[in-house]
Amino acid sequence: MLNAYEVNTLVYTPELCNGCAMCVAVCPHAVFAMQGRKAQLVKPQACMECGACQVNCIVGAIAVESGVGCATAMIISALKGQREVSCGSS
Amino acid sequence: MSDLTSFSPDIQILPATPRLALADHWDHFLARIGFKRSAHRLEPGLYAVGNPSPASPVFVTANYTLSFDALRSSLEGIDGYILVLDTQGINVWCAAGKGTFGTDEIVSRVLSSRLKDVVTHRKLILPQLGAPGVAAYQVKQRTGFSVEYGPVRASDLPSYLQTHKATPEMRRVNYTLGDRLVLIPVELNNIILPTLVVAVILYFIGGLVSSLAVLATVLAGTVLFPILLPWLPTHNFSTKGFLLGGLVALPFAISVFLRHPDWLWWRQAGQALQFLLTIPAATAFLALNFTGSTTFTSRSGVRREIFAYIPVMAWMFGPGILLAIIFIFVR
Numbered sequence: 417m418l419n420a421y422e423v424n425t426l427v428y429t430p431e432l433c434n435g436c437a438m439c440v441a442v443c444p445h446a447v448f449a450m451q452g453r454k455a456q457l458v459k460p461q462a463c464m465e466c467g468a469c470q471v472n473c474i475v476g477a478i479a480v481e482s483g484v485g486c487a488t489a490m491i492i493s494a495l496k497g498q499r500e501v502s503c504g505s506s
Numbered sequence: 507m508s509d510l511t512s513f514s515p516d517i518q519i520l521p522a523t524p525r526l527a528l529a530d531h532w533d534h535f536l537a538r539i540g541f542k543r544s545a546h547r548l549e550p551g552l553y554a555v556g557n558p559s560p561a562s563p564v565f566v567t568a569n570y571t572l573s574f575d576a577l578r579s580s581l582e583g584i585d586g587y588i589l590v591l592d593t594q595g596i597n598v599w600c601a602a603g604k605g606t607f608g609t610d611e612i613v614s615r616v617l618s619s620r621l622k623d624v625v626t627h628r629k630l631i632l633p634q635l636g637a638p639g640v641a642a643y644q645v646k647q648r649t650g651f652s653v654e655y656g657p658v659r660a661s662d663l664p665s666y667l668q669t670h671k672a673t674p675e676m677r678r679v680n681y682t683l684g685d686r687l688v689l690i691p692v693e694l695n696n697i698i699l700p701t702l703v704v705a706v707i708l709y710f711i712g713g714l715v716s717s718l719a720v721l722a723t724v725l726a727g728t729v730l731f732p733i734l735l736p737w738l739p740t741h742n743f744s745t746k747g748f749l750l751g752g753l754v755a756l757p758f759a760i761s762v763f764l765r766h767p768d769w770l771w772w773r774q775a776g777q778a779l780q781f782l783l784t785i786p787a788a789t790a791f792l793a794l795n796f797t798g799s800t801t802f803t804s805r806s807g808v809r810r811e812i813f814a815y816i817p818v819m820a821w822m823f824g825p826g827i828l829l830a831i832i833f834i835f836v837r
Contacts, residue, residue, distance in 0.1 A: 419742065445802065465804040
């Protein structure tokens with residue numbers, strides 16, 4: 417495994433896109449871009465699975481297993497058998 | 507300051523100024539060194555900056571002082587309202603990831619602040635990084651307020667407000683050397699106490715060199731790693747850490763042969779090996795844990811790293827420590 421970040425869980429169904437461009441606005445890594453009246457995946461490998469596009473896609477064209485990419489949170493949750501939490505209480 | 511008393515008495519609007527005071531800078535300093543990390547918060551609710559009218563824009567932010575202060579200090583000369591959500595003292599992006607900067611909190615805060623009676627328009631300007639926690643269309647359905655995602659950085663707000671269109675640059679998250687440098691004090695603060703304890707104990711058991719090896723490892727993992735991140739070869743954090751740790755281990759390994767030329771070869775090699783096993787493994791572990799402080803690592807990628815490299819780290823660190831213990835008894 418040369419690059420653990422080359423693939424991710426982002427799945428986009430362009431047939432469902434209504435062209436609202438919300439995904440283009442919320443993505444911090446320019447994964448989506450508008451091409452004509454539909455959004456297109458232009459840099460899928462840059463996705464960090466923050467989930468912003470999925471949450472804001474009103475037609476449900478985007479699916480991603482979102483979460484915080486934090487090893488500390490994942491290791492602690494594995495050791496304690498708890499749900500993953502990031503910094504701060506609760 | 508606007509005449510806040512003109513609203514009905516059950517509408518509470520708190521005053522805010524774009525100018526940061528000395529006390530604010532002191533608070534930022536304490537937050538940056540990790541002092542009482544969850545105590546840098548302010549009262550959630552509606553604030554007024556400048557002299558806002560019912561047509562003035564409403565900005566939404568977290569009740570973390572660094573977030574709130576970044577916003578208000580960018581609003582010099584701009585009249586507006588700030589709706590501060592209760593994110594429990596966590597910044598916008600992390601709180602959005604947790605869902606505390608979220609749809610429900612916005613809806614309840616819009617209702618409890620009676621924002622509809624304060625402004626005549628129906629628009630909220632959110633920081634773009636709040637988006638992972640907020641379904642804009644649901645906020646619209648439930649409150650009548652439409653959500654507009656502004657730029658990532660509050661400092662871009664003045665130019666954003668001229669057109670209400672963000673440039674691609676305003677939409678992108680960066681991770682500059684400066685962004686990484688400010689994280690180092692908190693990274694150090696998280697680990698410095700156990701490090702010093704271990705270093706002191708090892709000084710008495712293994713001597714000065716063992717003690718220095720611990721300090722060098724922790725400094726490599728928490729200070730050098732964030733600085734060198736983009737320039738360290740390979741993509742994975744663990745392998746970057748192994749390489750950096752290997753570089754740090756080398757002088758310690760070589761020093762065994764220089765300090766003890768009279769020893770038998772197996773004893774020299776064993777002592778050198780203990781540094782070559784433990785230091786890269788521990789540095790790689792610290793490097794992997796830095797993923798949570800970056801702006802680009804995905805959860806599935808970090809998961810793949812954990813499964814692939816934690817066993818390697820354990821199989822290096824365990825035998826390395828075992829070697830060290832053996833050499834305590836066979837000196």
